[in-house]
Amino acid sequence: MEKGRVTIPSESNFLEETKRLMALWGADAIRDSDGTKLDDELKQIGAKIYTTYFVARGHNDFAEKHLEEVQQAFLLSERVTATKEGVVIPFLNGYLAEQLQPNYREDPKAWWEVYDRTTGELVPAEDWEVDQEQHLVTLKAWHPYHEYTVSFLASMVWDPTQMYNHITNDWGDKPHEIPFDVRQPESQAFMSSFLTNWLAENPDTDVIRFTTFFYHFTLFFNDQRKEKFVDWFGYGSTVSVRALKEFAKEYGYQLRAEDFVDEGYYNSTFRVPSKAYLDYIDFVQRFVAKEAKKLVAIVHEAGREAMMFLGDNWIGTEPYGPHFHEIGIDAVVGSVGNGTTLRMISEIPHVKYTEGRFLPYFFPDVFYEGNDPTIEAKENWLTARRALLRKPVDRIGYGGYLSLASQFPEFVAYIGEVTEEFRELYDRIHEVKPYTGLKVGILNAWGKLRSWQTHMVAHALWYQQIYSYLGVLESLSGQKIEVAFLNFDDVRDGVPADIDVLVNVGDAGTAFSGGKNWQDAKLIATLTEWVASGGGLVGVGEPTAYLANGRYFQLANVLGVDKELGFSLSTDKYFKEEVSEHFITAHSQPADFGEMQKNIYALSADTKILRYLDGSVQLATHDFYEGRGVYFSGLPYSPENAQIFLRALFYAAGKEAELNKWYAENPDVEVHAYPAKRQYAIVNNTDQEQVSVIYTENHSYTVTLAAGAIEWRDYDE
């Protein structure tokens, strides 16, 4: 087998060891990392060279001369309660002055807004004044004991990623990188000319690793130098008066500060997006695509490749969006935390290749004496591998200090195995479609745009409010299921014909459950008809939730359950008995439901309750004409839950008979089949030996798999 498909970091004065590890791991590309530089010698050893490139930061010589072109954001002040004496709002309170400064260049009266947050009403501009010395807004007319806020335009004078690294690593007086806005004329000109020059000056760089383009996801720090607000999807830092004016010209209406601060929620990806925000997203994406395309063209003209990092200043590039293809980027690289993030990268369309950066990052937090970095590496690999087997990234790689990793021989050896296993896997399957038994549509307010990106706040961080929902995508990321991401418009007039099961997951009111979308009778009727005609609906958490017309779950009739909010306590709830046997739980233990739900009750005896805990239905199914509803109160990821979820999907689709095809009874084992090659893989997703009954196309047998093993077999074996 050929070597390659592996990228490693390197650094100064590390030539020989780099060569050794390249050989051992079969690496064919070398990258720099934050804080490392590659020596010239290193660039001559035959590897492809990736170089990190910042478009809109890291050029303070330019930025300091053009502070009028610094990036901007609308910020919301704290809420201040008015008294009879009046109300004065120190609107900068709580923000980090090193990052965020009021932008007095633009007329506050034109762009800022003062809101009465008790009534939700805008205060007329003539009723307030700004003190630009003390950064105060004083109201001239007010209602005592109402709460008021100021939404103000701020200049972002510190790139959030550099700020984060700077503060975390205590970089002292190292200059703060000022992000500039390439929508502005000088910045626009600068970014192209600088890149052209840079390419000329860096002839050894084969791959320009854009990190990333123009606008950072929303990340504001507080006055304690700690994170105050973070939304990995947020378009908050793309704003400028120029942008707003261009938007108004194109769309025929003016966006206001409130369209961005959104009552303080800042259009979090958990909010059902407003029409204005969706328009604005499209507006920014088109701009970013147009401008990024120019840079890619420059790179291509210089005979190099353009790669983008999926993160940091990625706003506007959303790879599943309608404009990404316009950029013409060659490759995307992103960090792989689990199966879901692997698929998020590997499924990206319109690129020549994708690359996954695996964990651990070669940093001292993991690579220190006495710790075994192999543990994290194994977990990362086994977690992601099941997703690779569905749709592999084209390359894998690592980041950090290679000199640190090289001191851990067991780790070095293990990565040797991983890279070898990856290449074999890739060779076998990258051109063939794996067998899928069902097509499932994840239904939420974002749909395709945020494929594999539901319920994320900050990249891969744990939140109590989301882990019970993350099991849905994590399960699917490595299962024999084709996955589509659909928004409500995609199904309003009819569910796409190839969908077997729709899945709606999340807390009431969020973009993921759907919130006010469930007000729409058309949507409800379409989905009701679709299930009645044989479709399957799986709801997790508070699916289809919107309090109206005597129901909380608007598809309670399909799901067979609803949630008691207190109003219907007077109606007796008789149905609490669990069924003794059910296809879904036939050979796995009852699942863990994570945070669970309270007060979920079965509507009638027709609802089959599989799990009833703490006075509430946690898992139930319900036949609805020709179709079925399935309800889970929560579904954190575990192998057992993934298997139960898989069974639930087949059950919802009425395809129970097809489950036992390319299936393993042991939830720690999975089977992936590739019909075009008549081959299949049996994988042990754990670090222990596993035994399982395996179902192939038409027979079954028992297999014993070594820890972490992947076994490739022919259909006829």
Place this chain on the structure above:
Amino acid sequence: MEKGRVTIPSESNFLEETKRLMALWGADAIRDSDGTKLDDELKQIGAKIYTTYFVARGHNDFAEKHLEEVQQAFLLSERVTATKEGVVIPFLNGYLAEQLQPNYREDPKAWWEVYDRTTGELVPAEDWEVDQEQHLVTLKAWHPYHEYTVSFLASMVWDPTQMYNHITNDWGDKPHEIPFDVRQPESQAFMSSFLTNWLAENPDTDVIRFTTFFYHFTLFFNDQRKEKFVDWFGYGSTVSVRALKEFAKEYGYQLRAEDFVDEGYYNSTFRVPSKAYLDYIDFVQRFVAKEAKKLVAIVHEAGREAMMFLGDNWIGTEPYGPHFHEIGIDAVVGSVGNGTTLRMISEIPHVKYTEGRFLPYFFPDVFYEGNDPTIEAKENWLTARRALLRKPVDRIGYGGYLSLASQFPEFVAYIGEVTEEFRELYDRIHEVKPYTGLKVGILNAWGKLRSWQTHMVAHALWYQQIYSYLGVLESLSGQKIEVAFLNFDDVRDGVPADIDVLVNVGDAGTAFSGGKNWQDAKLIATLTEWVASGGGLVGVGEPTAYLANGRYFQLANVLGVDKELGFSLSTDKYFKEEVSEHFITAHSQPADFGEMQKNIYALSADTKILRYLDGSVQLATHDFYEGRGVYFSGLPYSPENAQIFLRALFYAAGKEAELNKWYAENPDVEVHAYPAKRQYAIVNNTDQEQVSVIYTENHSYTVTLAAGAIEWRDYDE
């Protein structure tokens, strides 16, 4: 001390034993019970005789001849999903035909309603037809896959209480008592003439125990002869076409079926009441008061007393309502389940006396060989006694089969002690006001009308959704707090001057939390100003909850906490540390919070967190200008929680210094002082010996109390 103030049940052939127990318990009144009759001899032994009297049921000779005057209710059918083929609604499905029959006497087209429950739209009457043979409604125009319901007028042909007893006790072919509607002319005439005759025929009856007047609380049974819907406060069974027409004439608008079926919630007491429902309540109360007054006049003319039972057919009498006083009833008797229900009875205004029926009822479910009925009696007495010490009922009593109770000598002896203790207590305090340190207002959508009646579904039944809130009233029922019940109109223009602390308790959206009332900026501003000026606000559960303007708890600024619904996950929540010391928890263990809440977070470091569990604030306080907010996630009743709540109230009022006055450190002990008499009682609320430090007006000492003891002392002792 005199005997008396005690009512006992008796029965046929039980003369001598009745005399013995009367003497032993100091009883001065005898009552009949369900299924018992008093012999004539018994009526001559010098006791007052109470006789149960049914106004609008138990007269089938009359009712069967006037079925056109039977009581009625609007019922909602099950929701039926339309298909392309159509929709047919078997609207009686799920109702008990023995109780409820469609009323075809009144034109369905005029009074029934068909609703599209997917859109919330009324279907025009010309678009549906009723099949009166098969009890089906068929739509002539419909939207496929919408859900439809029929709201129909039903005749109630079985009194719900008799039905319940009949079914529970398996009374076989005993006739079903048909309730008739005294708003109808024949019934109206009958009720007065019958009572007049009855009084003449029952000269030995001293007290007519109305059980009760005209309309039963809402209680529908299902086709399995089990309870389907129960609302102890429901006005659903007061309806008739005549009533609706009279209402329209008086109020200038027509009520429709939907005003009663209310999307299926039937105006549960948990619903924030609509204007129409409040109008209708007033309308019924005025009618009931007017008609009951006539009956009371007849009783008085005959030289007897009129007593009403608080329950069963009590709808329209609500004793805390504005029209109750018009009835002129002499007494109210009700069942005492705990301190709250004791206060619910003892505080009733405009009567000569109140009577509490204590537990256990002398029925075989408790009085059987091998069981000790004294246990329930003790628990009932000790639970209610702390409320008696705040405001006693004027009499106590028992119900059931006296012959059964008399077989349990220990029980008989214990009731002897209880009755003696009651009389002593009553003699000492019934004319004096106990010391109170604070005045607390319970703020909800019902206010005074439902004093001591919050969060009740069916009388005293346990529900998972309410027990965490019941601790508020149960605590207050026996504490040195003056309690007022306020609705939102009562405080909108200003909180009454004598209120120290407002308490808002319940689940979001319910009448008890307040739901859409919290949309009102005036209310919010008034309460904000009031707390800022020194008031205290205590919130329990989801207080002031209404999602708007960036907040869920509309008074989050006062309470210092809000609830995360998912939209603000992007905002970092840093405040999780519990304070090490706090007045509220100074000498009791942290409380049990019942069902608790999830996702409650502190807004800033200014919020003092007393308890942080499961990722959520459970107990916190917050200073707000001159006043304070206190938040509890739940407060089920326990002595420890009651004490913590008491401390929280004093803290919220900023009157911590006054807590240690007539106060016991041990939560199982309480102190009740009566300034006008310069006496106080120390009570041990448990069945074990207790030791406590006691704080009097100006000093403290330690006391040891025998199990269940009450010790009376003078201030100067």
